[in-house]
Amino acid sequence: MRTAMIRTGAALAAAGLALLAAPAPAGAAPTPSPGATPVTRAGTSFLTATGVAAGQPVRVDASIGDHLYWSFPASAGERHEITATVSFPKSRTGASTWTVEVFDGLRRRQSCTAGAQTPTVDATAGSVALGCTLRQVRSWAEPWSADPLPGTYYVRLSVPRLAEADLGLPVDVDLLVGADDAGSRDDGDLKAPLVPNTKAGTVLNAEPTAAPAEEETTGFAGWLPDLGSRWIWSTVGGVLAAVAGVVGFALTRRPRRP
Amino acid sequence: MINKRRSTAVLIGLLAATALTGPAPALADEEETPVEPPKVELVLDVSGSMRARDIDGRSRIAVAQQAFNEVVDALPEETQLGIRVLGATYRGKDKKQGCLDTQQIVPVGAVDRTQAKAAVATLRPTGFTPVGLALREAARDLGTGATARRIVLITDGEDTCAPPDPCEVARELAAQGTKLVVDTLGLAPDEKVRRQLLCIAGATGGTYTAAQSAEELTGRIKQLVDRARDTHTAAPTVVGGSAECANAPLLGPGVYSDREAVSEHRWYRVPVRPGQELRASVSVALDRPLNPDHGVLLRATATDGRELVRGVDAGSGRTDVVSAGLRWSATEDPADGASPTPEATAAVPATTVCLVVSNSFALRPGTQTTPGMPVELMIDVVASSPAPAAPDLGRGWVLLVLLTLAGLLTGLVAGLLTRWWVATWREN
Numbered sequence: 001m002r003t004a005m006i007r008t009g010a011a012l013a014a015a016g017l018a019l020l021a022a023p024a025p026a027g028a029a030p031t032p033s034p035g036a037t038p039v040t041r042a043g044t045s046f047l048t049a050t051g052v053a054a055g056q057p058v059r060v061d062a063s064i065g066d067h068l069y070w071s072f073p074a075s076a077g078e079r080h081e082i083t084a085t086v087s088f089p090k091s092r093t094g095a096s097t098w099t100v101e102v103f104d105g106l107r108r109r110q111s112c113t114a115g116a117q118t119p120t121v122d123a124t125a126g127s128v129a130l131g132c133t134l135r136q137v138r139s140w141a142e143p144w145s146a147d148p149l150p151g152t153y154y155v156r157l158s159v160p161r162l163a164e165a166d167l168g169l170p171v172d173v174d175l176l177v178g179a180d181d182a183g184s185r186d187d188g189d190l191k192a193p194l195v196p197n198t199k200a201g202t203v204l205n206a207e208p209t210a211a212p213a214e215e216e217t218t219g220f221a222g223w224l225p226d227l228g229s230r231w232i233w234s235t236v237g238g239v240l241a242a243v244a245g246v247v248g249f250a251l252t253r254r255p256r257r258p
Numbered sequence: 259m260i261n262k263r264r265s266t267a268v269l270i271g272l273l274a275a276t277a278l279t280g281p282a283p284a285l286a287d288e289e290e291t292p293v294e295p296p297k298v299e300l301v302l303d304v305s306g307s308m309r310a311r312d313i314d315g316r317s318r319i320a321v322a323q324q325a326f327n328e329v330v331d332a333l334p335e336e337t338q339l340g341i342r343v344l345g346a347t348y349r350g351k352d353k354k355q356g357c358l359d360t361q362q363i364v365p366v367g368a369v370d371r372t373q374a375k376a377a378v379a380t381l382r383p384t385g386f387t388p389v390g391l392a393l394r395e396a397a398r399d400l401g402t403g404a405t406a407r408r409i410v411l412i413t414d415g416e417d418t419c420a421p422p423d424p425c426e427v428a429r430e431l432a433a434q435g436t437k438l439v440v441d442t443l444g445l446a447p448d449e450k451v452r453r454q455l456l457c458i459a460g461a462t463g464g465t466y467t468a469a470q471s472a473e474e475l476t477g478r479i480k481q482l483v484d485r486a487r488d489t490h491t492a493a494p495t496v497v498g499g500s501a502e503c504a505n506a507p508l509l510g511p512g513v514y515s516d517r518e519a520v521s522e523h524r525w526y527r528v529p530v531r532p533g534q535e536l537r538a539s540v541s542v543a544l545d546r547p548l549n550p551d552h553g554v555l556l557r558a559t560a561t562d563g564r565e566l567v568r569g570v571d572a573g574s575g576r577t578d579v580v581s582a583g584l585r586w587s588a589t590e591d592p593a594d595g596a597s598p599t600p601e602a603t604a605a606v607p608a609t610t611v612c613l614v615v616s617n618s619f620a621l622r623p624g625t626q627t628t629p630g631m632p633v634e635l636m637i638d639v640v641a642s643s644p645a646p647a648a649p650d651l652g653r654g655w656v657l658l659v660l661l662t663l664a665g666l667l668t669g670l671v672a673g674l675l676t677r678w679w680v681a682t683w684r685e686n
Binding site for chain 2: 041043047050061063065066097103104107108109140142143144158159161162164165167168170185186187188190191192196198199200201202203204206207229230231233234236237238241242243244245246247249250251254
């Protein structure tokens with residue numbers, strides 16, 4: 001009996017440890033998710049960026065000198081890795097520098113933590129590989145900070161330096177956005193994700209008078225903590241501790257003989 | 259026995275329940291489709307030089323005709339296509355008259371495929387190359403409206419009719435109210451042609467492609483026509499920023515376009531209510547030859563000139579736009595002693611935030627300064643996200659495991675102590 005209990009306890013502990021070890025950041029390059037429809041288009045500005053999902057491969061024919069834009073949605077806790085390959089079917093006259101830049105929904109430049117963001121290739125190279133690993137998306141940040149937040153992200157592929165005679169030559173572009181959800185550990189949340197408002201604006205004639213008082217709908221549901229909140233985690237932890245205490249106490253009892 | 263089993267089951271159940279938690283923020287993204295159909299016009303050069311047989315052993319015009327046929331066949335249903343030619347009819351030597359030679363052979367609208375193909379088939383390389391005039395006429399053909407328009411210019415030779423310089427024409431057209439993009443295709447690997455087409459494309463935010471085979475030409479035109487449909491968005495509202503904040507235009511949420519010259523400052527105002535967050539982003543397009551280093555600065559200031567926050571970006575090298583963005587929300591009112599009544603909150607006036615866009619570009623000598631460079635301004639006012647006020651509690655699997663182990667250990671110690679105590683008590 002007691003050995004069975006100990007086994008159960010050990011199994012539970014092992015399961016707990018396995019859960020702890022699960023969210024390990026993957027170092028491998030992103031792979032297209034099976035069954036994803038490939039995208040064969042690209043936008044040419046922020047407003048016309050083609051939307052892609054994580055794991056959806058992009059393959060597009062373009063010309064050297066084009067500025068190609070894609071956008072992808074990001075949520076808190078995700079880490080994105082972008083890989084791109086530009087292949088040249090024709091020979092060129094000089095070296096060229098390629099770049100993959102990432103911007104958030106407010107068109108603020110995002111840093112790459114790893115990856116060949118601006119590789120330079122010589123005239124004879126057949127292709128060039130680019131990469132950019134982004135910071136983990138935060139669930140909340142001060143308005144004054146530049147931390148990555150949930151919302152739309154833009155990827156721009158362009159060639160900042162090249163021999164001018166090479167402009168307009170054909171290239172094939174392959175791009176893949178990979179997402180690795182490590183889970184958000186931050187407190188706070190962004191009330192509205194950084195999704196750009198792309199509607200045509202309206203110029204106001206006068207300062208709007210009296211704000212419409214938005215009365216928050218605080219019913220009973222408003223008081224309940226979120227499922228992932230600290231209140232829930234801590235309560236569950238307390239219950240588990242109590243149960244484990246009873247189990248531990250029971251383990252030390254002398255086995256009852258019938 | 260039964261109790262023990264039950265406790266194990268409870269433990270497993272609790273673990274399973276906690277495993278189901280996880281944040282899942284949904285990104286609502288409502289798209290408003292514009293009512294206007296996408297409009298695109300192909301402008302084909304039919305000047306004498308198109309006779310040259312240098313594309314896969316065929317004449318340039320034959321290749322272009324074949325490409326047009328395939329494009330017309332593959333045309334998406336909703337796209338309205340027009341075709342304009344230049345240098346197609348005048349056989350004489352008079353440059354003045356030859357430079358007026360441009361006609362629309364297929365009017366912009368739902369395309370009658372057979373008619374369009376027949377019109378293209380009759381084209382014979384003939385006259386001069388009035389690119390500037392053709393562009394101006396093409397812009398007129400496409401008309402004005404709320405959405406962006408695209409012109410695809412296919413030519414093999416330099417404009418022989420300047421003035422007007424086609425590049426200046428393109429910049430002038432782009433500066434007019436309607437959003438117009440000119441994509442260019444060069445059929446001859448000639449440096450002057452490339453420069454001119456790059457200039458036209460750059461001035462309007464379009465692309466340049468050197469097409470050296472029939473396949474490339476067809477593929478590219480198809481891609482551009484499809485792009486006209488795919489990237490068919492409502493054009494931004496045109497607004498004119500002023501030189502100071504006091505009389506700057508008051509903007510609501512949305513996208514605006516403006517023009518800004520090098521080293522100019524443009525001011526705008528946005529009303530932000532308490533509990534709201536201002537989000538602004540700006541892109542300045544580099545539509546003319548500039549020195550390689552560039553930068554753009556977007557600042558938000560209070561009406562008294564105090565800076566609230568800034569967004570900045572700079573770079574070096576060839577690029578299309580330089581962008582910066584910022585977020586700002588009013589901090590909690592410090593004089594918020596008593597809790598305000600609903601009537602009081604309703605009457606709280608909006609704070610006016612001034613936004614100023616400035617740039618640090620340097621024009622190359624001989625580059626025109628007017629009209630200014632295109633500015634795209636995006637304003638949004640959303641609910642602000644207050645700083646998290648989390649209680650001193652924990653979260654995560656580590657916490658659960660730790661608490662469980664601590665509980666288990668406490669139970670064990672308590673149990674052992676009880677046994678020891680009971681044993682000693684019995685003995686005594």
